Amino acid sequence: DIQMTQSPSSLSASVGDRVTITCRASQSITSFLHWYQQKPGKAPELLVYAASSLESGVPSRFRGSGSGTDFTLTISSLQAEDFATYYCQQTYNTPRTFGQGTKVEIK
Amino acid sequence: QVQLQQWGAGLLRPSETLSLTCAVSGGSFTDYSWSWIRQPPGKGLEWIGEIDQTGSTNYNPSLKSRLTISRDTSKNHLSLKLSSVTAADTAVYYCARNYGYRSIADYWGQGTLVTVSS
Numbered sequence: 001d002i003q004m005t006q007s008p009s010s011l012s013a014s015v016g017d018r019v020t021i022t023c024r025a026s027q028s029i030t031s032f033l034h035w036y037q038q039k040p041g042k043a044p045e046l047l048v049y050a051a052s053s054l055e056s057g058v059p060s061r062f063r064g065s066g067s068g069t070d071f072t073l074t075i076s077s078l079q080a081e082d083f084a085t086y087y088c089q090q091t092y093n094t095p096r097t098f099g100q101g102t103k104v105e106i107k
Numbered sequence: 108q109v110q111l112q113q114w115g116a117g118l119l120r121p122s123e124t125l126s127l128t129c130a131v132s133g134g135s136f137t138d139y140s141w142s143w144i145r146q147p148p149g150k151g152l153e154w155i156g157e158i159d160q161t162g163s164t165n166y167n168p169s170l171k172s173r174l175t176i177s178r179d180t181s182k183n184h185l186s187l188k189l190s191s192v193t194a195a196d197t198a199v200y201y202c203a204r205n206y207g208y209r210s211i212a213d214y215w216g217q218g219t220l221v222t223v224s225s
Binding site for chain 1: 167
C-alpha cells in the first residue's frame with residue numbers, strides 16, 4: 001500500500017494568515033493526488049484534483065502543487081469558512097489511501 | 108445536479124452483516140465508477156473499495172474477505188455489504204462518485220453512521 005503522510009496534524013491560524021499543508025507519498029504517485037475539505041458532521045468536499053487543478057466553485061485562495069512524492073496545499077489568506085480538516089488522497093493505485101488529516105483551527 | 112442518497116441499518120450486533128445502499132440521481136450511473144469510504148468517529152478516512160463501469164470491483168485488502176460491493180444499473184443503486192462486523196467497523200460510511208481515469212471522488216453521499224454494539 002502507498003502510505004500518505006500529512007503534516008502538520010493540526011495547526012492554529014488567524015483569519016488572513018497564509019496556511020500550508022504538506023502531503024508526502026511513500027512512492028511516486030505522479031499527479032494522482034487530490035485534496036478534500038471536511039467540516040464537522042459533513043461529507044468531505046473536493047478542493048483540488050490532480051495535484052494542482054482547482055475544482056469548480058472552489059475559491060482561488062486554495063492552491064495545490066507538487067508531483068511525484070511531495071505535495072502542498074496552500075490557503076493564501078485564511079477565511080472563517082476555511083476552518084476544517086483537510087485530507088490528501090492518492091488514486092495512483094489501490095487501495096486508494098488517504099493522509100491522516102490536518103485540522104485547521106482558529107487561533 | 109448529481110445527488111447520492113444513502114440508507115441502511117444504523118445499529119448492528121457483532122457478527123451481523125452491514126448493508127448499505129446508495130441511490131444516484133441527476134447524472135449517468137454507468138459512465139462512472141463508484142466508491143465506498145468510511146470514517147470511524149473522530150478519526151480519518153479509509154477507502155473501502157470501488158466498482159467500475161464494467162462492474163469489476165477493487166477492495167481494500169484489509170476488508171476483502173468480508174466485503175461485497177455491487178450495483179443495480181436498473182435502479183442506479185450502489186450497495187455495500189460487510190459481513191461479521193465488530194466494534195472496529197463502527198464508522199460513518201460514505202458512497203462517492205469517481206470521476207475520470209484518476210478516480211477523483213467528486214460527489215459524495217451524506218454519510219450513514221453505523222454503530223456495532225452488543
